[in-house]
Amino acid sequence: MRKVGEGVRSLIDPGNTLPHLPPPQEVLESAASARTSIDAGGGPGPHLVPSDRVLKLWRTAQAVCFDIDCTVAKNDQLDLLADFMGVGEQVAAITNSAMDGSMSLEEALEQRLAVINCTPADIQGFLKAHPAESRLTPGAKELIQQLQRRGVAVYLISGGFRELCLPIVRALGVPPKNLFANRMNWQVDDDTGMPTKLVGFDLREPTGHQGGKPLAIARLRELFPYETVVMVGDGITDLEAVQETGGADMFVGFGGVVAREVVMQAADWFVTDFDVLQESLPRHRVAMIGSGAWACAAVKLIAENTANPDNVDKYVPEVRMYTYEEEVEGRWLTELINERHENIKYMPGCFLGANVVACSDLVETVKDATVLVFCAPHQFIHRMVKTLAGHVSKDAVAISLIKGMRVRPDGPQLISELIRKELGLDCSVLMGANIAADIARGELSEATIAYSVLDHALLLQDLFERPSFIITLVPDVVGAEMCGTLKNIVALAAGFVEGLGYGPNTKAAIMRQGLNEMRRFAKALYPTVRRAAAASSDDTFFESCGVADLIATCYGGRNRLVAREFVAAELAGAATTFAELEAKLLNGQKLQGVLTSDEVQAILFRRGWEKDYPLFTTVNRIVNGQLPGSSIVEYKSAALLPMHSSADQSADDLRSLAISGGSNGGKLVAAA
Ligand SMILES: NC(=O)c1ccc[n+]([C@@H]2O[C@H](COP(=O)([O-])OP(=O)(O)OC[C@H]3O[C@@H](n4cnc5c(N)ncnc54)[C@H](O)[C@@H]3O)[C@@H](O)[C@H]2O)c1
Numbered sequence: 001m002r003k004v005g006e007g008v009r010s011l012i013d014p015g016n017t018l019p020h021l022p023p024p025q026e027v028l029e030s031a032a033s034a035r036t037s038i039d040a041g042g043g044p045g046p047h048l049v050p051s052d053r054v055l056k057l058w059r060t061a062q063a064v065c066f067d068i069d070c071t072v073a074k075n076d077q078l079d080l081l082a083d084f085m086g087v088g089e090q091v092a093a094i095t096n097s098a099m100d101g102s103m104s105l106e107e108a109l110e111q112r113l114a115v116i117n118c119t120p121a122d123i124q125g126f127l128k129a130h131p132a133e134s135r136l137t138p139g140a141k142e143l144i145q146q147l148q149r150r151g152v153a154v155y156l157i158s159g160g161f162r163e164l165c166l167p168i169v170r171a172l173g174v175p176p177k178n179l180f181a182n183r184m185n186w187q188v189d190d191d192t193g194m195p196t197k198l199v200g201f202d203l204r205e206p207t208g209h210q211g212g213k214p215l216a217i218a219r220l221r222e223l224f225p226y227e228t229v230v231m232v233g234d235g236i237t238d239l240e241a242v243q244e245t246g247g248a249d250m251f252v253g254f255g256g257v258v259a260r261e262v263v264m265q266a267a268d269w270f271v272t273d274f275d276v277l278q279e280s281l282p283r284h285r286v287a288m289i290g291s292g293a294w295a296c297a298a299v300k301l302i303a304e305n306t307a308n309p310d311n312v313d314k315y316v317p318e319v320r321m322y323t324y325e326e327e328v329e330g331r332w333l334t335e336l337i338n339e340r341h342e343n344i345k346y347m348p349g350c351f352l353g354a355n356v357v358a359c360s361d362l363v364e365t366v367k368d369a370t371v372l373v374f375c376a377p378h379q380f381i382h383r384m385v386k387t388l389a390g391h392v393s394k395d396a397v398a399i400s401l402i403k404g405m406r407v408r409p410d411g412p413q414l415i416s417e418l419i420r421k422e423l424g425l426d427c428s429v430l431m432g433a434n435i436a437a438d439i440a441r442g443e444l445s446e447a448t449i450a451y452s453v454l455d456h457a458l459l460l461q462d463l464f465e466r467p468s469f470i471i472t473l474v475p476d477v478v479g480a481e482m483c484g485t486l487k488n489i490v491a492l493a494a495g496f497v498e499g500l501g502y503g504p505n506t507k508a509a510i511m512r513q514g515l516n517e518m519r520r521f522a523k524a525l526y527p528t529v530r531r532a533a534a535a536s537s538d539d540t541f542f543e544s545c546g547v548a549d550l551i552a553t554c555y556g557g558r559n560r561l562v563a564r565e566f567v568a569a570e571l572a573g574a575a576t577t578f579a580e581l582e583a584k585l586l587n588g589q590k591l592q593g594v595l596t597s598d599e600v601q602a603i604l605f606r607r608g609w610e611k612d613y614p615l616f617t618t619v620n621r622i623v624n625g626q627l628p629g630s631s632i633v634e635y636k637s638a639a640l641l642p643m644h645s646s647a648d649q650s651a652d653d654l655r656s657l658a659i660s661g662g663s664n665g666g667k668l669v670a671a672a
Pocket residue numbers: 290291292293294295296323324325346375376377378380401402403404434435436437588589590591592
């Protein structure tokens with residue numbers, strides 16, 4: 001067989017190939033990743049179901065190399081060319097001898113080419129008769145495109161010929177330079193310089209020899225430091241990719257065109273359909289923990305994104321939603337939600353998405369979830385998180401939409417801290433001017449995602465953002481969460497002002513003082529909170545989670561509404577309690593402001609700060625019946641009045657509730 005030299009050349013542009021690297025032995029010896037047999041799990045093959053280790057390798061592969069013949073292409077290209085040339089049977093006999101091992105790869109290639117004995121014009125005719133798209137195995141293109149979209153490098157390593165394979169490579173969307181394959185050699189006409197006669201193939205290509213595929217992979221690894229390389233193919237030469245030092249880390253046997261017994265038995269994973277591989281690529285599964293008003297509006301945003309066909313690579317469309325089970329109109333709420341795709345009690349009229357599945361079992365809700373969204377009233381969250389401990393993936397990304405905090409004997413605990421501590425997960429928060437019903441109607445809103453891990457924030461932004469729901473990222477979890485928590489106290493003050501019949505000037509004065517106390521208190525508790533001396537882009541309080549949420553809540557929130565009715569009842573001589581009003585006005589929804597006022601006041605009291613936060617202190621005294629609602633406009637003097645501190649009472653209440661979990665007369669209660 002002649003080599004490329006004088007009078008002999010290739011039809012293919014040499015610029016379209018990876019550079020020639022050091023000779024085989026040198027590369028193989030220098031390659032670091034010696035492969036011993038990987039633990040496929042479950043003993044000898046066939047491994048039709050991947051072990052955890054195999055699945056992990058597949059999901060983390062940085063490069064995937066595919067064989068072409070009978071793998072991404074549904075024929076052996078040379079056999080197909082032989083059929084086209086009318087010598088199919090003779091060539092098939094030689095191919096089978098090579099498969100049996102009774103002939104070397106080089107010998108078989110030489111003999112097959114000699115029998116085919118085609119001209120360049122024959123090849124042109126063949127390519128016309130067999131367009132590349134018609135030669136692709138179903139699912140191959142989709143899998144390869146999905147891998148590429150995820151940043152995985154895709155290579156094609158074929159023992160066939162570039163002349164026949166290049167159109168396939170292009171049809172798959174793989175750059176031609178990522179193809180390893182043999183080249184035909186052509187005798188050229190001395191006069192015209194045109195190729196005329198096939199004279200064998202270029203023996204310098206690794207793929208023309210036994211062990212060529214691991215060698216090609218070793219060369220790749222010399223060029224690019226891939227940590228994990230997977231080989232996918234149907235044949236023994238593909239299997240060799242994991243049997244040589246420096247080759248692939250894992251071998252997926254493909255039996256969708258031809259299922260070869262040896263390959264089936266030895267493969268780390270054996271599949272007959274590319275869809276299996278595609279479906280096994282990691283996609284995020286989201287669990288919503290909560291199903292109240294905000295949880296429903298938020299799950300709608302999420303479900304629209306996960307169901308979007310453009311996101312099929314990124315998300316499992318289904319979103320499970322933990323639903324605290326109760327009877328509504330004589331039916332279980334979960335049943336109703338799953339039937340109507342609407343939570344008729346907490347967010348009537350809002351289509352959640354057919355891909356939202358209500359689930360009354362908290363542990364079942366988070367099964368296999370990679371993103372956990374916490375959105376339940378803060379008084380219930382500690383118990384819920386305790387139930388989840390040991391049942392969530394340690395790699396899951398968590399985000400809390402909860403506005404509230406816990407106070408324990410050893411100090412305050414934000415909900416993101418609780419989640420981090422009990423579940424060992426990084427927890428971002430989403431806070432903002434987000435009245436749930438307005439968002440459910442698709443009205444333009446903004447929100448802040450505060451994060452400590454930027455990658456998590458980017459993932460979460462992608463998950464929540466919609467054309468009418470705009471998200472800004474801020475690296476201050478504690479600051480944003482303190483904003484969302486504390487504004488509920490100010491909203492009570494705003495409600496008192498409304499109930500007393502005052503206009504916007506008074507409300508604005510109360511809100512300004514409230515913002516001032518929010519900023520000081522947050523910074524006093526957590527010195528890392530971003531708070532600039534003047535309005536500035538690095539002040540968390542000027543983001544949506546800060547002043548914007550304060551405005552929205554003080555004008556349109558539930559805390560404001562119930563506080564207004566509380567004072568109105570008082571003025572009408574029919575004083576009532578927050579618990580009664582919550583039950584009467586909110587149809588099961590939960591107020592956060594009254595509990596938060598007690599929680600914050602316990603901290604102020606313990607630290608001797610009550611007089612430094614006169615608005616917070618006055619609100620707490622009104623909430624606890626120690627002062628009339630009208631004292632809100634005299635908060636500076638009202639906070640100085642000597643009295644049995646409301647915080648004494650609050651702290652006692654919190655302690656006794658922590659023990660009994662019981663009710664506290666007319667006041668709202670905190671659960672342990
Ligand atoms: N509603 C809003 O507009 C809004 C907006 C932004 C943030 N938030 C915050 O979101 C969080 C969740 O509020 P929401 O509006 O989704 O709820 P919600 O107040 O509308 O509903 C109360 C929820 O608590 C559930 N529940 C009742 N008893 C329970 C128990 N023992 N254990 C567990 N769950 C129980 C109910 O089933 C219901 O789903 C709160 O921290 C709130 O401050 C609310």
